[in-house]
Amino acid sequence: MDPMPGPCTLTPPLETSGKEVAIYRDWKDAWEVLASKPLPPPPSAQPYEVDAERDRRVELGFEFMGKHYQTREAGDRENILGAMSNALLAIMRGAKEGELRWENPEKDFFWIATDNSRVPMDAQTALAFGQAAMSRKSALVQAGSDLKAMTPIPLDFAADKWWPS
Incomplete structure (x- = not known):
């Protein structure tokens, strides 16, 4: 079996209330629950x-x-x-x-x-x-x-x- 690509884990995500989001932090090797999903940067012209x-x-x-x-x-x-x-x-x-x-x-x-x-x-x-x-x-x-x-x-x-x- 091939090794798993990083960042990933076999540990299931934490339970959330629906308004929260669970994000895996590979540098911590742990899941973290945030109040909401981080917003992407606003679109801008190039x-x-x-x-x-x-x-x-x-x-x-x-x-x-x-x-x-x-x-x-x-x-x-x-x-x-x-x-x-x-x-x-x-x-x-x-x-x-x-x-x-x-x-x-x-x-x-x-x-x-x-x-x-x-x-x-x-x-x-x-x-x-x-x-x-x-x-x-x-x-x-x-x-x-x-x-x-x-x-x-x-x-x-x-x-x-x-x-x-």
Whole structure:
């Protein structure tokens, strides 16, 4: 016969009144009667779930000067940061407000909004556009971090009340 796996006993549990519970304590090698069954820890969300919600919100895009812009993929965000860097360089080289050919002297600079409209941007606007995209993502990352620091993480972590609008 195989040995019994621990923790277990051949001793029957103690009698209980129905509102009590008998629990075998292997370190004592004895049964113990508790007033009620210990409650499991309350359910909570997991950090990876908060990360997924943060990423979902990042991919929803952002509003800038009355238009919505996409940030569905890392490539979208890289393109925005590239335009922001080019805009900063153009400003350092003397690009003026209202000047739309700061990136290419042959054509006006524009960014395509979610509705497929072409939004002309001077270098100052493109810089502000990039800063708005960075600020939006940063705010979402900070909100996610705040949620993950909570013990427990609220089950309604995906509710708008926890995230920047």
